[in-house]
Amino acid sequence: MLKMTPLNQTHRDMNAKMVDFGGWDMPLHYGSQLDEHHKVRQDAGMFDVSHMLPVDIKGDNVRDFLRRLVANNVDKLTLPGKALYSCMLTPQAGIIDDLIIYFLSETWFRIVVNAGTADKDVAWMLKKRDEWAPDLEITPRRDLAMVAVQGPNARAKVWQVIPNSQSATEELKQFQSAVVGQYFIARTGYTGEDGFEIILPAADAPAFWKALYAAGVAPAGLGARDTLRLEAGMNLYGQDMDETKNPLESGLAWTVDLKSERDFIGKQALSDTVVTHQLVGLVLVDRGVLRSHQQVAGQKDDVEYSGEITSGGFSPTMNQSIALARVPTQITIGDEVNVIVRDKKLRAKVVKYPFVRNGKVLV
Amino acid sequence: MSIPTHLKYSKSHEWVKSEADGTVTVGITHHAQELLGDMVFIELPEVGRVLKQKEECAVAESVKAAADVYSPISGEVTAVNSPLVDEPGKINEDAYSAWLFKLKPSNTAELDGLMDATAYNELVENEDH
Numbered sequence: 001m002l003k004m005t006p007l008n009q010t011h012r013d014m015n016a017k018m019v020d021f022g023g024w025d026m027p028l029h030y031g032s033q034l035d036e037h038h039k040v041r042q043d044a045g046m047f048d049v050s051h052m053l054p055v056d057i058k059g060d061n062v063r064d065f066l067r068r069l070v071a072n073n074v075d076k077l078t079l080p081g082k083a084l085y086s087c088m089l090t091p092q093a094g095i096i097d098d099l100i101i102y103f104l105s106e107t108w109f110r111i112v113v114n115a116g117t118a119d120k121d122v123a124w125m126l127k128k129r130d131e132w133a134p135d136l137e138i139t140p141r142r143d144l145a146m147v148a149v150q151g152p153n154a155r156a157k158v159w160q161v162i163p164n165s166q167s168a169t170e171e172l173k174q175f176q177s178a179v180v181g182q183y184f185i186a187r188t189g190y191t192g193e194d195g196f197e198i199i200l201p202a203a204d205a206p207a208f209w210k211a212l213y214a215a216g217v218a219p220a221g222l223g224a225r226d227t228l229r230l231e232a233g234m235n236l237y238g239q240d241m242d243e244t245k246n247p248l249e250s251g252l253a254w255t256v257d258l259k260s261e262r263d264f265i266g267k268q269a270l271s272d273t274v275v276t277h278q279l280v281g282l283v284l285v286d287r288g289v290l291r292s293h294q295q296v297a298g299q300k301d302d303v304e305y306s307g308e309i310t311s312g313g314f315s316p317t318m319n320q321s322i323a324l325a326r327v328p329t330q331i332t333i334g335d336e337v338n339v340i341v342r343d344k345k346l347r348a349k350v351v352k353y354p355f356v357r358n359g360k361v362l363v
Numbered sequence: 364m365s366i367p368t369h370l371k372y373s374k375s376h377e378w379v380k381s382e383a384d385g386t387v388t389v390g391i392t393h394h395a396q397e398l399l400g401d402m403v404f405i406e407l408p409e410v411g412r413v414l415k416q417k418e419e420c421a422v423a424e425s426v427k428a429a430a431d432v433y434s435p436i437s438g439e440v441t442a443v444n445s446p447l448v449d450e451p452g453k454i455n456e457d458a459y460s461a462w463l464f465k466l467k468p469s470n471t472a473e474l475d476g477l478m479d480a481t482a483y484n485e486l487v488e489n490e491d492h
Contacts, residue, residue: 028400314404
């Protein structure tokens with residue numbers, strides 16, 4: 001039996017093409033994935049991301065617990081409402097999940113984790129809680145829904161729909177959040193566009209979705225979500241990284257704090273790591289489409305190299321194929337590499353990602 | 364969308380139209396493009412290539428996946444719809460006018476082995492269930 005979000009019937013009423021996404025019955029698109037992609041880049045689109053899980057951690061010294069639990073440093077969170085992107089690692093520095101931590105108060109942090117990893121994440125957090133801080137209260141919030149509204153006009157449309165939200169959220173910077181009545185509104189997203197991710201009570205989600213639709217926000221499915229995040233150069237858990245990969249070879253060194261005195265799970269393993277691979281961007285030069293698991297192969301300075309595309313696809317904004325690939329560190333930006341596509345060698349240029357941000361092509 | 368009755372169909376979701384000059388025109392069905400989603404890349408066979416029935420001869424890639432196109436019958440490629448390469452979305456707009464290639468059949472008996480609209484409709488409906 002597939003799991004359903006509070007918006008399941010709403011998607012069906014809007015003629016969504018539904019797919020099994022890691023055990024969740026989710027909308028792939030509502031007609032055209034390409035149209036939805038462009039709508040987000042040019043105007044405003046909304047995604048049901050209620051399959052992701054908010055986890056509330058409450059009690060004394062939550063911050064101290066998180067200092068040890070995750071690879072980024074929660075001491076960067078000084079202003080209430082501020083958010084931090086981080087990996088949660090195994091002792092071997094494999095990535096258990098990537099997540100966003102919201103600092104609400106010293107006694108209340110909220111962590112949003114991926115859908116596919118939610119159960120193991122919560123189990124891991126509870127295990128560490130029992131070891132380190134048995135008094136902390138850890139609560140998975142399946143009673144909440146989550147809607148991402150993204151695009152250059154996304155914020156203005158949200159302000160039309162949620163009473164009194166403009167004054168409370170207009171001054172928010174990227175990665176800041178505010179609570180407005182029953183709405184938790186964060187200026188975050190997974191598309192490379194401006195916008196909000198909004199957490200609200202599950203029962204209110206259908207009416208909120210319909211109000212956004214009436215305000216001109218286009219429903220967008222997982223298909224567009226994937227092409228948007230790929231253009232934005234954002235990692236997808238399970239594809240660009242997993243427990244067999246560490247953040248340093250996944251383009252996530254910037255999310256790891258090795259400098260502070262603080263110890264965290266995976267720190268020792270990361271410090272001992274010799275980095276041999278990196279995540280780079282590829283833009284296909286020849287005609288075709290790059291897809292995940294295609295092999296990158298060739299020779300540079302008489303040394304053979306091989307790598308693998310972790311996420312590939314067609315970029316609707318660039319009208320050509322792009323990819324993220326894990327390749328040896330001998331490959332540098334500007335190189336041309338070969339990708340084996342359907343038994344043919346196609347040429348691709350190595351670029352620094354993101355490919356697209358705020359509607360503009362950067363590569 | 365109803366399935367055109369003047370065409371024939373293969374199990375691998377190609378449509379075939381017999382032309383007055385003895386050639387046949389080949390494309391992929393509405394059902395196939397619906398399964399694939401927005402088309403973004405098309406690779407066509409070379410004119411002059413001799414194809415066997417069920418031979419892989421073209422590629423249709425969507426935002427979601429790559430699909431092989433198989434030749435519904437044996438024959439020589441006499442023409443390809445080159446403008447389609449720059450506008451793969453035409454297949455989504457109207458799969459039955461966005462043809463891929465034309466063949467000069469080498470064994471017209473193979474045409475009789477293809478499905479008519481009724482049989483193809485049954486195939487599609489059985490797939491959906």
